[in-house]
Amino acid sequence: MKTTRLGLMAVVLTGLCVNLAAAYTHYGTSVTANGGLLYWPSGSMTYRVNSQAASQFNIVQPGNVSSVIDQAFGIWESGCGFNFTRGSQTSVTNAGYDAINLVTFADTAANRSALGGIACRTILTFNSSNVIFDADILFHPDLTITTVSSSTDVRQPNAHPLLPMMLGQAGHCIAVMSSPIQSASMMRYVAGRTAKTEAGRLGTFLTRDDQIAANVASAKTGFFTGTGTISGYVTLGGAKVYGAHVVAVDAATGIVAAGNVSLGSNQGTKFGYYRIKGLPAGAYKLYAEPVDAPYASDNWEGIPSWGDYWGGDFTGGYRTTFQGGNAAPASVQVAAGGTTAVNLAVSSGSHSILPIYNALVPAGISPAQAETGSVLYQTLNVHTPIVLKPGERRTVAVNGVGLIGTTISCSDPAMTVDVSGLRTGVLGDDTEYLIFQLAVPATSAEGPRNLIFKSGAETAVMTGAIYIDPQKPFIRRNSADRTWRLME
Amino acid sequence: MRYLVIIALFGILAPRAAAAGPSAGPDELARFCRRADYILHGRVTAQSFIRDRDGLIWTSYTLVVAEPLKAPVPAAVKTFQFRQPGGCFGDLRQVATGSADIRRDDEVILFTRDYGAGFQSVAEGDRGCLRVRTVTDARRAAASRDRRIVPAACKVAPGRASIDLDRLKEQLREAVKQGAGAGEAGR
Numbered sequence: 001m002k003t004t005r006l007g008l009m010a011v012v013l014t015g016l017c018v019n020l021a022a023a024y025t026h027y028g029t030s031v032t033a034n035g036g037l038l039y040w041p042s043g044s045m046t047y048r049v050n051s052q053a054a055s056q057f058n059i060v061q062p063g064n065v066s067s068v069i070d071q072a073f074g075i076w077e078s079g080c081g082f083n084f085t086r087g088s089q090t091s092v093t094n095a096g097y098d099a100i101n102l103v104t105f106a107d108t109a110a111n112r113s114a115l116g117g118i119a120c121r122t123i124l125t126f127n128s129s130n131v132i133f134d135a136d137i138l139f140h141p142d143l144t145i146t147t148v149s150s151s152t153d154v155r156q157p158n159a160h161p162l163l164p165m166m167l168g169q170a171g172h173c174i175a176v177m178s179s180p181i182q183s184a185s186m187m188r189y190v191a192g193r194t195a196k197t198e199a200g201r202l203g204t205f206l207t208r209d210d211q212i213a214a215n216v217a218s219a220k221t222g223f224f225t226g227t228g229t230i231s232g233y234v235t236l237g238g239a240k241v242y243g244a245h246v247v248a249v250d251a252a253t254g255i256v257a258a259g260n261v262s263l264g265s266n267q268g269t270k271f272g273y274y275r276i277k278g279l280p281a282g283a284y285k286l287y288a289e290p291v292d293a294p295y296a297s298d299n300w301e302g303i304p305s306w307g308d309y310w311g312g313d314f315t316g317g318y319r320t321t322f323q324g325g326n327a328a329p330a331s332v333q334v335a336a337g338g339t340t341a342v343n344l345a346v347s348s349g350s351h352s353i354l355p356i357y358n359a360l361v362p363a364g365i366s367p368a369q370a371e372t373g374s375v376l377y378q379t380l381n382v383h384t385p386i387v388l389k390p391g392e393r394r395t396v397a398v399n400g401v402g403l404i405g406t407t408i409s410c411s412d413p414a415m416t417v418d419v420s421g422l423r424t425g426v427l428g429d430d431t432e433y434l435i436f437q438l439a440v441p442a443t444s445a446e447g448p449r450n451l452i453f454k455s456g457a458e459t460a461v462m463t464g465a466i467y468i469d470p471q472k473p474f475i476r477r478n479s480a481d482r483t484w485r486l487m488e
Numbered sequence: 489m490r491y492l493v494i495i496a497l498f499g500i501l502a503p504r505a506a507a508a509g510p511s512a513g514p515d516e517l518a519r520f521c522r523r524a525d526y527i528l529h530g531r532v533t534a535q536s537f538i539r540d541r542d543g544l545i546w547t548s549y550t551l552v553v554a555e556p557l558k559a560p561v562p563a564a565v566k567t568f569q570f571r572q573p574g575g576c577f578g579d580l581r582q583v584a585t586g587s588a589d590i591r592r593d594d595e596v597i598l599f600t601r602d603y604g605a606g607f608q609s610v611a612e613g614d615r616g617c618l619r620v621r622t623v624t625d626a627r628r629a630a631a632s633r634d635r636r637i638v639p640a641a642c643k644v645a646p647g648r649a650s651i652d653l654d655r656l657k658e659q660l661r662e663a664v665k666q667g668a669g670a671g672e673a674g675r
Contacts, residue, residue, distance in 0.1 A: 029581060096542030097580065109604030110542060114573050114584070116603060117523070118613040121585045123544065128579050134543075172585055 024186065024209075024261070025216050026175035028130030031267055038130050038175035043220060044083035045135065045173060047073065050104040051089040065162070068147050069103055072166035079206045081220030082174050095136035097125045101173070103166075107141035115140050120165050122172035135173040139165070164203025176213045180245055180291070181256060182358075183385035183448040183467035184209045201471055202387065207448065209464075212258050212278035224278055228334035231275040232343040234262045234288050236318045240272025241346060243314025244288040247463055248276050251283040251331045254412030255447040256464050262288075283331040285411075288344045289320040289461055292354065319458060321346040326459040353453050353460040355400035356431060360386045363394065367421040367435040370395050386451075386466045391442040393418075398462070399433040403453060408434065410466065411450035414441045444468045517659070518666035524599040524611050527558035527660055528568055529620075529653075532594045537575040545582040547575040549590060551598060557657060558664045570600045572610040588617035595620040597656065620653060 028038045053065045066086070073084035092098065093106035095114050104111060115121060115138050125134035139145065145162045164185070168178075171186055178188040184207050206214065215223040230248055234241040240262075247259040262274040274288075291314050323344055324330025334340050361370040386396050404424045408417050416439040423435040448464035521527060534550040551568040559565065573584035588610050590596065599616035600608040610616040 026583070094542045094544075096540070096544040097582070098543050110540070110544070112603040113605035113607075113609055114544060116572065116609045116613055116616070117601065117611050118586050121613070123573060123582060123584045125543075125545075125580060125582050127581065133580075169585075177585075 024177050024179045024213050024259075026124075026177045027263070027267070028126070028175075029128045030130050031270070033130040036130070036267070036270075037217065038124070038126050038132050039217070040082075040132050040174070043218070044085065045101055046085045046087040047101045047103055047135075047137075047173075048087040048090040048092070050093055050102060050106050051091055052093070052107075053103070053105050065105075065147055068162045069166055072163055072170040075167060075204075075206060076170050076174065076176075076214055079211050080174075080214035080218035080223065082214070082218040084170070095123050095138050097134045099134060100136075101134060102136040103139075104136070105139045105141060105145075111138050111141070114138055119143050119160070120169055122169045124172065124175065132175065137166075137169040137173070161203075167203060171210070171214065174214065174217045176210070176217050179209055179213070179259075180261075181207075181209045181247075181259060181448060181464035182462065183207065183387070183464040186210050186213065187385075187464075201469060202385065202467060207467075208278070209256070209258055209448075216277060226281075226336045227277070228279045228281055228336060229275060229277045229339040230279060230284065230286060230332055230334060230342055231273070231339055232341050233272045234274060234344045234346060235272065236315065236346050236348060240265075241288070241315040241318065242272060243291050244272075244274070244318075244344075244346065245291055245463070246274040246276065246286065246288045246344065247461075248279055248284040248286050248332070249411050249450065251285050253445065253447075254410065254415075254449050255445065256411070256450060257284060259463070261291075279334045281334055281336040283333055285329045286323040286332050286342060286344065287320055287329070287459075287461065288318075288346050289463070290314070290316060290318055290346075290351070292316070292351065317348060317350065318346040319349050319351055320460055322459065326454075326457055347457075351402070351458070351460060353400070353402040353406055353455055353458055355398050355403060355451070355453055355460055355462050357400070358386055358396060358398045358451060358462055358465045359384060360388075361395040361397055361435070365395055367395050367423045367437065370397060370435050371423045371425065385448070385464065386438065387469055388438065388440045388466065390440055390444040390468060390470055393437060393439040395435060395437050397433055397435045398451065398453075399427055399431045400460075401431060402455070403432045403434050406434075406453040406455045406460075408436060409452045409454070410438065411452060411461075412444070412466075412468075414444065415439065415449065415466075438466070440468055446470055517663040520599070520612070521558060521660060521663040521666075524558060524601050524616070525560055526556065526568070526570075526598070526600045526608060527664065528553050528598045528600075529555045529557060529657060530568065530596065530598070532590055532592055532596060533567075535590075535592060537577050538571070539577045539580075544573060545575040545577045545580065546571040546573055547590075551596070555657070557597075557660045568598075568608075570598065570608040570610060586613040588614040589619075590617055597660070618656075 026038050028034065028036055030036065049066055049069060070086055076082060077084050090100060090102065092100050092102055093104055093108050094110040095102060095104065114123065118140065120137065120139045123136045124132060126132045143160060145160050147162055167185055176186060179186040181187065183202060185203050185205065211223065215221060234244040234246060242262060242264045244262040245259055246262060248257045250257055257279050258276050260274040260276050262272050263270050265271045267273065321344065322329035323332060323342055332340055332342055388394060408419060410417055418437040418439060421437065424432065426432055446468055449466040449468065451462040451465045453460045528551060530551040530553040532549050533552050536548050538546045538548050540546065548569060548571050551570065553565055553568050556565065572587050574582050574587050597618040597620065599611040601611045602608055
């Protein structure tokens with residue numbers, strides 16, 4: 001009987017939600033136009049680079065600025081079929097609404113004001129029918145940028161690699177917004193982390209999560225052919241929940257497949273609704289987590305106060321809840337081409353376990369060594385996923401609230417969480433830290449994994465905190481002279 | 489105990505035993521304060537939209553000032569106008585990624601700067617506007633660190649996981665003092 005109801009619901013939802021937001025795409029003003037998503041009706045965008053870019057004094061070579069910009073747009077184009085074309089250079093310097101989709105590094109008062117002191121931003125202009133007219137990308141003229149695009153090359157001191165920054169901005173142009181999956185290339189702080197840490201290739205390619213978002217936004221390839229969907233409502237005591245982060249994790253491998261955020265009240269009957277597309281057929285563990293920590297509402301971009309499409313503060317007052325219960329999460333089956341309806345009823349209460357930051361300790365340092373102040377300070381203060389290669393064993397650190405005494409695990413059952421040398425303590429901001437080791441099997445597949453902390457019935461998840469990357473490069477910045485060094 | 493908590497923390501992450509380790513925290517906060525023309529505590533009471541000659545839409549806000557923590561002129565100002573990019577103009581909407589989420593009736597600690605266009609903008613994107621909220625659960629407040637507010641490098645030593653409003657204002661006044669007279673290159 002239950003199966004029948006679920007099946008009926010699946011049919012209804014499939015019919016209603018042709019293109020409603022999935023992954024981390026920007027909702028439009030209209031709930032109905034283009035399924036509620038912002039879009040370019042032509043399916044293409046021509047961008048033009050301000051002519052000062054090539055001679056910008058603080059862009060350090062080697063390489064060509066325009067070619068890196070092309071590379072970033074090209075990564076999205078190859079990932080979702082949306083057509084990006086580079087037009088001729090332009091003398092237009094300032095962002096605005098002028099039908100020129102501008103990439104500018106120009107040093108003008110207007111651009112400095114529009115940036116307001118941040119490194120880069122995208123300004124999207126659209127209308128109440130969700131049609132995008134203009135997309136401008138601004139870079140701060142004081143920023144030192146390098147065109148060396150991959151972390152596999154040694155970079156200039158203090159230079160920010162252009163490609164990860166540009167990749168994020170190019171994604172914004174098609175209304176792909178920031179991802180709360182920590183190891184996604186669209187995670188908001190990706191540019192900072194690639195400038196500061198050994199985050200590896202992240203930010204220079206599209207992770208699965210990024211690809212799904214791109215294809216929701218573009219829908220020009222057969223990307224979703226043969227994949228399935230999980231969708232439904234998140235509720236708390238029967239009331240719809242706005243802003244729950246719902247995540248599907250491959251039940252066998254523990255790889256984070258994709259996620260979505262439940263919609264706001266201005267979405268009418270879709271209030272509290274989530275939809276996760278692009279799932280290969282199989283079994284998934286599904287959970288909803290509040291947007292408190294480690295992923296706060298700042299992981300989304302530019303939530304505007306004039307809000308005819310967001311809809312107020314995210315719902316609070318609930319804990320991370322797995323479908324089927326935190327003690328023994330159920331497996332949700334997804335069939336190729338099908339939609340599985342799952343309504344997630346979350347548990348009320350506030351978290352007593354709240355991980356905030358995680359960090360990868362430099363190679364060769366044990367948990368005990370990592371506990372010394374300088375190491376812990378340097379590692380636990382940036383948004384950095386733990387990027388590991390297959391076969392690697394490394395010390396990692398996590399800080400947060402209520403962590404001491406929790407059971408630590410990884411969503412990937414093949415990975416080993418070694419707590420034999422566990423170090424715990426309290427930081428200057430009253431948060432607790434845990435330092436332990438992770439060991440990755442040599443055969444691990446690429447992709448994001450979760451770090452999980454349990455105490456009694458409560459579970460907290462750091463979604464996508466770990467990324468296994470066989471191609472992980474081996475450089476890191478020397479903290480003393482800020483140069484980049486090959487480590488292996 | 490009931491805290492008025494800024495949903496953003498200036499906490500340092502050095503272990504207590506190593507508090508004498510990296511000490512960039514206070515200096516960083518001082519730099520952040522120095523870069524701002526104004527640091528104001530107040531309540532947002534109105535907003536309107538302006539479209540400039542490039543076609544950029546700005547949201548202009550009115551802040552009723554409760555207390556100026558930094559102001560370039562003697563603090564007699566009771567209302568204060570500031571902007572950030574993004575907004576509505578007729579049928580047009582503009583979103584500027586990284587903007588602060590500022591709503592009417594929000595109580596805020598605001599950092600602004602004139603970046604050369606002749607008006608005060610929210611400084612450092614969404615890190616320049618701290619929403620003051622009442623949080624009754626101190627543990628939850630401790631975890632509500634909002635990294636939007638302060639540059640990643642901006643740490644205060646030795647910080648606490650939750651800061652009541654008075655304590656934060658005291659820290660900001662001290663940081664403003666530290667930053668005074670030190671100069672700041674660039675615009």
